Amino acid sequence: MTKTSPVELVVVPCRTDNYAFLVHNHETGQTALVDAPEVAPIQAALAARGWQLSDILITHHHDDHIAGVDALRGSARVIGAAADAHRLPALDLAVAEGDMVTVCGQMTQILDVSGHTVGHIAFHMPDAALVFTADSLMALGCGRLFEGTPAQMWDSMQKLRALPDETLICSGHEYTAANARFAASLDPDNPDLMSRIEGITAARAAGQFTVPSILSVEKRTNPFLRADDPELKAVLGMADISDVDVFAEVRSRKDKF
Numbered sequence: 001m002t003k004t005s006p007v008e009l010v011v012v013p014c015r016t017d018n019y020a021f022l023v024h025n026h027e028t029g030q031t032a033l034v035d036a037p038e039v040a041p042i043q044a045a046l047a048a049r050g051w052q053l054s055d056i057l058i059t060h061h062h063d064d065h066i067a068g069v070d071a072l073r074g075s076a077r078v079i080g081a082a083a084d085a086h087r088l089p090a091l092d093l094a095v096a097e098g099d100m101v102t103v104c105g106q107m108t109q110i111l112d113v114s115g116h117t118v119g120h121i122a123f124h125m126p127d128a129a130l131v132f133t134a135d136s137l138m139a140l141g142c143g144r145l146f147e148g149t150p151a152q153m154w155d156s157m158q159k160l161r162a163l164p165d166e167t168l169i170c171s172g173h174e175y176t177a178a179n180a181r182f183a184a185s186l187d188p189d190n191p192d193l194m195s196r197i198e199g200i201t202a203a204r205a206a207g208q209f210t211v212p213s214i215l216s217v218e219k220r221t222n223p224f225l226r227a228d229d230p231e232l233k234a235v236l237g238m239a240d241i242s243d244v245d246v247f248a249e250v251r252s253r254k255d256k257f
């Protein structure tokens, strides 16, 4: 969040490793929820602050992101991908890539970030320097390819990578420690990665969240953002291989790790 932004971000841990997010605008009094993995922790976070939901933003159709939507919606506006309307809770606003919506007084840009699912979207609030990526770009990782192709996910990674460096990546799960072990196995001589992993290990030992993360750090350390990086290609012995094939190889190694 920038110094001038009236927006406050609250991370709400749900289930075993999911995150939901609350975005509250202190000037307008509005509150948006991004994904609804579980009802009780979200209700508790709202009640503790005296906030009521004005909007619910849905990233994709998996149950661990939508299970609580109908119980929490009340009079809130529910926003999700038009492409996935048939498999999401009832939408009040169906959106697609390139749409701009005002949420909590924040101009919010819709990005199609298919790959994990086809129809997965991200919500970018540039004035608050926030992007909600769920199971597309994650801290040191990316979502598994359940529906999309490596080419789709690589395209999604490049879209997210093009956002401003200071953007906070609000992703959907606490998978960072496992992602770090994989990244270290690929790229053990990357000093930025090694120092980041020290921080992750310390944070987890102290019971702290590693989400959100900062895009500038992801760009230097997340192997899924570096499929076109000559240094990573060289480390993998894939110097002459196309970017998308390198991305596919990194993703398939992670699946087997």
Ligand code: ZN
Pocket: 060, 062, 065, 116, 135
């Ligand atoms: Zn998912």
Ligand code: FE
Pocket: 062, 064, 065, 135, 172, 173
């Ligand atoms: Fe998920």
